[in-house]
Amino acid sequence: MDEIDAPPALRSRLRKLSLERPDDLVLHLPLRYEDETRVIALADAPAGVPLQLEVLVVDVAVRFAPRRQLVVQVCDAGDQNAVLILRFLNFYGSQQRALEAARDDHFRLRVFGEIRDGFLGPEMVHPRCRVLTADETLPRSLTPVYPTTAGLPQSALRKLIARALKTVDLAEFLDLEWCNKHSLPPFATAVALLHSPPPEVSPMALQTRSHPAWRRIKFDELLVQQLSLRRAYLARRRKGAPLLPAAGQLAERLRAALPFALTGAQQRVVAEIAADLAQPYPMQRLLQGDVGCGKTIVAALAVCQAIEAGYQTAFMAPTEILAEQHYLKLRAWFEPLGVAVVCLSGRLGAGGRREVQRRAASTAQLVVGTHALI
Known part of the structure; x- marks a missing residue:
């Protein structure tokens, strides 16, 4: 194109x-x-509403109180008793000259803006303003x-x-x-x-x-989004992923050691994740839940499935504090089961980092950390 x-x-x-x-x-x-398809009579024009007027220029002056500004007095083209002030805080000399020429030649102005109360009476501040040099028809559509x-x-x-x-x-x-x-x-x-x-x-x-x-x-945007998501879903299905069969022995030992029982929702989600991990394509799943609802134990049971299948697992948290909290909790759960857990974070010194990296490359089955894991 x-x-x-x-x-x-x-x-x-x-x-x-x-x-x-x-x-x-x-x-x-x-x-x-903006509705420029009609002209409102100044006497009938409401305040605070964008509208269009046709006016004649009565006076053009540059004033300096409280700051330099161009003040233009106009009257309704059809009713010269109806007066309005146009005020421009930023203006060019060419703009001033064009308005003075319109005054001298009695040309009409078409102005668009909102009327409000000012120090000198009703005014428009920085209206859109155009000099009409001939009879110009109004637009036939909204602007x-x-x-x-x-x-x-x-x-x-x-x-x-x-x-x-x-x-x-x-x-x-x-x-x-x-x-x-x-x-x-x-x-x-x-x-x-x-x-x-x-x-x-x-x-x-x-x-x-x-x-x-x-x-x-809006329908087309939603349709395109759904089609894009479907294409991404099919693309993921075409990618290979290692099979992580749900043997369940490590997970059952972890469940037995817990001082609490899983809720019905946790059991359902654990089963869904276990089924996904056993498929030959990548899992893409978002687990949502309030703070303290038990998302960590659901993740820990997924970790069990990966470890039992012979894979090392990374457990990533968004902050150092959260990574430390997860590490302490996961180590308390897994080390009694014979699973080696280490923590890799940005706060480690050079020696500590090398030791954790060495263990992560050799004996550690679960590595907890922040984005430093990447």
């Missing part, structure tokens, strides 16, 4: 978002949307706002994505009858709508991602 057709500097910024091909752009979906990075403006992203949508073939891989049955739109339809939703689409459904187009995307 070809790279994105863009200057090198722009491609470098796109790569920060993992956007390297036109396909990546098509699947770079919006975070949220997407994409995840971006420094130096990559929304306008550039929108142009690149719009161009990619015209060239990338969004093939359908699900049965359309099945999709209709479950109220899922075709994939190409869903992607196109999310990039350019018509104004009649519920903004809340888009924002909460409950719209059918979002549901289709």
Whole structure:
């Protein structure tokens, strides 16, 4: 697949978002949307809500209290008694000159932002602002706002994505009858709508991602994840692993020496792990449980199975303290049964480490430690 057709500097910024091909752009979906499909009268505009106005510039001034800022007084293009302040804390000289020219030539401004109460009355701080030099129609779809990075403006992203949508073939891989049955739109339809939703689409459904187009995307993501997990599962099955038959003599001696009996859940998990270890492919299993529920004894019984099959076992803990605690407990369980246990940790001095490594390479059947084991 070809790279994105863009200057090198722009491609470098796109790569920060993992956007390297036109396909990546098509699947770079919006975070949220802004409604630029309508203009609100300033007198009716609520505070604290993103909205769009058409205004005339009344005055442009640079003020220095409490800091340097550009203050622009505007009035509603249809009601000059309705006044608003546009305030820019960071601005360029070219921006100031453009607003002064709009004032002198009586051009309209289209501004987008949130109105709030300010020291000089209702104001917008750093609104998106554009001079209208002719009668311009309003957009026919909601304006997407994409995840971006420094130096990559929304306008550039929108142009690149719009161009990619015209060239990338969004093939359908699900049965359309099945999709209709479950109220899922075709994939190409869903992607196109999310990039350019018509104004009649519920903004809340888009924002909460409950719209059918979002549901289709979420279904596809979940399906791809499950297929990937299945492929990984089959790949593991194709790998060989030594058979560790569950003879059970060492495990039975350990159970008999314990001052407690295994719970029903522990017995079930021990049996499942034992069955997995006896298979000719690697086991991949996560044992979950609260602190103190008995995960260590379950692991110790798996250790018994490996040792009985003639293999050495590593028992790794995330911290030095936990490794020491496990070592003391496992040594108390296993040494009376004739199993040699050693502990390898980063705190050992050079001499102690060499001795533990020597025993691990010769007589130790169970080696406990942190990532130092690796």
